[in-house]
Amino acid sequence: MAIRPIALLASAALLAGCGGSGGDDATTATTGTAPVKRTALALTLDFAPNAVHAGLYLARQRGLYRDGGIDLTINVPGSGADGTRLLAAGRSDLAIMDIHDLAIAREKGADLVAVGAIVQRPLASLIAAPGVSRPRALEGRRVGVTGLPSDDAAVDQIVRGDGGDPRKVRRVTIGFEAVPAVLGGRVAAATAFWNAEGVAVKARRPKARIFRLDEFGAPRYPELLLVSTSKLLARRGDVIQRFLAATAAGYQAAATTPTAQSQIVIDALQKGSGDKTIDPSTTADQLKAVTPTFLDREGRALAIDRAAMARWARWEAHVGITKRAPDVAKLIWKDAPGG
Template sequence: MIRPLLLLASVALLAGCGGSGGDDPEATTTSAAAPPASLTLTLDFVPNAVHSGLYLAQQRGLFAREGVDLRIRVPGTGSDNVKALSTGRTDLAIMDIHDVALAQQEGARLVAVGALVQRPLASLVAAPDVARPRDLEGRRVGVTGLPSDDAAVDQIVRGDGGDPRRVRRVTIGFESVKSVLSGRVQAATAFWNAEGVALRIRRPRTRIFRLDEFGAPRYPELLLVTTPDALRRQRPVIERFLRAAAQGTQEAATASTAQSAAVVEALSAGAGEQAVDPQTAADQLAAVRPALLDPDGEALTIDRAAMRRWAAWETRVGITRRAPDVDALVWSGAPGR
C-alpha cells in the first residue's frame, strides 16, 4: 500500500540527474574523524515503531559519533518526497517501494542505499468473521484507490484460491481502521505493522492477511532513497549514516522486552511535537521487529535477488507498466548481497 504522503507529481524533475544507481559514484576517502557533516532525512510518514532504530541511534549519539549531524524531518500532509529529493530539500528519504517504482517509470533517477524493513508491510485487515481471504468474495473491501492496493487485494484473494473479481471494492481513502470498525467494509488494505496493530488494540480478534503469505514475493517495503547526484557529493557521509542507522536498527530489533521501553522512549523523545502513544508504539515494535533484520541478522541490507523477483511481480500485477530496473535503482555500494 502506498502512503498518501508520497506523491509522484514531480518525478520529471529528477529525469536530468546524472549517474545510475548501479554505477559507483566517485570514490571518496571516509574517515571517522571527519568534521560533522549535516544530513537531512525525511520520513515516509509520522514517526512510528518502524522508525525506532533511527531515533534510537539519534538519542544514543551514534550519528554524531560517525561525524553526521542528522536532522530527521516529518513530512507534512501532501508532501512529495520525490520533489524534496530533486530540489535538495532533503538528502535522503524513506519511500514506499511502489512509489519508487512508479517514480522510476516516469523518469526519476532514484538510488536506494538501504532497506528499512525486509518484507512487505501490505496486508488485508478484516473483521473477525472473515476466516480467510477467499471469504471476501461478494463482500466489501476498502481500498485507497491506488494501484498497489488493487494488486494487494488481487494477490491475497487469488492466493487463497478465491476470485478477486467477485470482491466489492469500496474507495475509503486512508480510513482503514475506522471503516472496518464501523462495519462500512468487511476488510481493507492496510499496513499490518501500523493499522493492523491499531485494529487489534481495539478489536483483538481482527484478522490480518499479509501479502507475502499469499503468493507475493518477499521484498523490502520501505527503502532509504537518495539521488545519484547527492550520492556523488555526499557518499562518505551517507556511508557513515548507514553504519549508525544499521546499528540503531539492529539494537531496536534485538531489544529484550525490558529494553523495548527505552527504544519507545527514544522514539517518543525524537518525535517531538508528533505525539507517540507509548503502548501503541510498543505493540507496533513487537510486531515489526522481525521484519527489521535480514536472515543473517543484519539491518538495512538490500537483497538484490529478492528485488529482481519483486520487479517481475510489480509489473505482472499491474502496478507498473514495465519491470523496474533493479540495477539502476539499487546502489552497488548498498549493504546486502
C-alpha cells in the same frame, strides 16, 4: 502501498522548517581529542514517527550520527509524495519511501536510488473484520482501498492466493481510513500495513484477521527503503556510507532490545521526534510486531537482497503496478549494504 497514520496530518506543519544539507555544508565539533567535521544531512520520513522509525531515533539518541560526523535532521512529511518531491528539489538528502512509490516514480523518470532497506518483508495486508475467516470469503463484500495502484494489486494477490476471484470483490475508495472503516463496519476488510493499522485494529478487535501479502503468493521484498539521488551519491557517497553505518547500528539495537525493555526504544522515539501523540502502549505493540523485520536472515540491518529484489521486480510488472519490471541494477546503489 503508502499508508500513513491519521496523526500525520497534525504533523504536516513540521515540514516548514525542512531543508537539504545545502550541498557540502559542514560544522566543526570539538571532542576530547580533536575537532571533528560534521556534515549536515536531511532525511524525510514516509509518515508520522512510529515504531518502524525506531532505529533512526535510537541511533540519534546514542550519538551514532554525531560520532560518524553527521548532523542529521529528521523531517515529517505532509503527504506520501513529499519524499519524491523534496529529493528532486534538493530539499532533502534522503527519504524513506514505499517500494511501489519508488518504482512508479522511477518509471516516470525520477532520479531516485535505494541505499538501504528499513524492513525485510512486505508490510501490506488486508485487515478484515472478525467475521471474515479467509480472503476468498471477501467475494461479494466491500473492501476498502486507498486508491493507489498497489492496493488493487494487493487485493488481487491476497484473494487470488486463497483461491478466490478478486473480480468479485466490491472495492470502495476510503483513503487512509482503514482503521475506522473496519471498526465501524463500513467495509469487511481494508488494505493497510499490518505493523501499524493492523496493530490498532487488533487492539480493539482481537478476533480481527490480518492477511499478509507475502503469505498469499507475493514474493518477499523490503516494503520501505531509504532513498537518495544518484547526483548526491556521486558527490557525497562517503557521507551516505557513514549515515548507513550509524543507522544500521540503531536498527540492530532496536531489533535486539528485549520486549521487557522496549520502553528504552519508545523513549528514544518520543523524545527524539517530539511527537506528543505517540502512545507508549500502542508503540510497544507495534515494536513487537515490526522489529523481527529489521534484520535479514544473516542478522544484518538495512541490507538489500538483490535476488529478492529481482523477484519483486518481475511481480511488480506482472500485477500491473508498473508497466515494466524495474531495473534493479539501476534502482539500487552499487554500495548499498546486502548482496
